[in-house]
Amino acid sequence: MPYLVAVTLLWAVSFSLIGEYLAGQVDSYFAVLTRAMLAGLLFLPLLRLRLLPRPVVPGLLVVGALQFGVTYICLYQSFEYISVPEVLLFTIFTPLHVALIDDLLNRRFSLGPLVAAAIAVVGAGIIRYDGLSDNFIRGFLILQLANFTFAAGQVGYAHLVRRYELTSTQQWRGFGLFFIGALLVMLPAWLLLGNPERLPHTTLQWSVLAWLGLVASGLGFLFWNRGAAQVDAGTLGIMNNALVPAGLLVNLLIWNREADLLRLAAGSVVLGLSLWVNARWPHWFARPAQS
Numbered sequence: 001m002p003y004l005v006a007v008t009l010l011w012a013v014s015f016s017l018i019g020e021y022l023a024g025q026v027d028s029y030f031a032v033l034t035r036a037m038l039a040g041l042l043f044l045p046l047l048r049l050r051l052l053p054r055p056v057v058p059g060l061l062v063v064g065a066l067q068f069g070v071t072y073i074c075l076y077q078s079f080e081y082i083s084v085p086e087v088l089l090f091t092i093f094t095p096l097h098v099a100l101i102d103d104l105l106n107r108r109f110s111l112g113p114l115v116a117a118a119i120a121v122v123g124a125g126i127i128r129y130d131g132l133s134d135n136f137i138r139g140f141l142i143l144q145l146a147n148f149t150f151a152a153g154q155v156g157y158a159h160l161v162r163r164y165e166l167t168s169t170q171q172w173r174g175f176g177l178f179f180i181g182a183l184l185v186m187l188p189a190w191l192l193l194g195n196p197e198r199l200p201h202t203t204l205q206w207s208v209l210a211w212l213g214l215v216a217s218g219l220g221f222l223f224w225n226r227g228a229a230q231v232d233a234g235t236l237g238i239m240n241n242a243l244v245p246a247g248l249l250v251n252l253l254i255w256n257r258e259a260d261l262l263r264l265a266a267g268s269v270v271l272g273l274s275l276w277v278n279a280r281w282p283h284w285f286a287r288p289a290q291s
Helices: 002-021 028-046 056-078 084-105 111-128 137-164 168-174 176-193 203-228 233-255 261-290
Strands: none
Touching: 002 203, 002 233, 028 056, 028 168, 028 176, 028 203, 056 137, 056 168, 056 176, 056 203, 084 137, 084 233, 111 261, 137 203, 137 233, 168 203, 176 203
């Protein structure tokens, strides 16, 4: 849990940096490719394949391709069809994807995480709902693919760690494979869809990209996924939506953007309620089952 909380705050700051200094100014595919390359350079010197069980190697490549590569490509494509508030709104369905994918991998059906995830969706919706445009179906579907791949990456990484009992050393020694998998998706995307005329042209933009690559992407994804392997699916899904109030709060405090504080507080309370429901659910139903 501490890993997830720390990375939530880290990513909340990073999203504001993207909106202030990169969005609409730097080609999005180049920005994402640069993030993956810098993060890869951080971890590739540490890579030790001999320390990893053989099935983990392709598993980490797939996780990186999904959670970083496909997710970010779909995310940026969704902006072509829907507005920024709608993008933020539609990302709140990620907890449902997390709960369903976790059940699928474990060949079970758990109602508790789904109920908690649904409550988290309501909480994030209270914070972010600003109305919908008339033509949003295509953008909605693209973003749901992004939500699915991001959820699949998190749950898949946690599944690998638990199944093969990966130690802390094995995790950071093998995490370079995560970014190799992402690059296998991002590099072709940049070559096919990128705009080479919209590269960074200021020191500040390059500095923001360096921060996003080395810290937000490199350390951020490592610690987020390590945290994902330490909590249950319900908590993981809820923490995916904790970024909504955290991001708004950081933007309000640093850049003084207008925010509806009443909705922010109400939605945050509902998110807290979802965590409580997820924690209490097994206790509520354990006694009847035992009796």
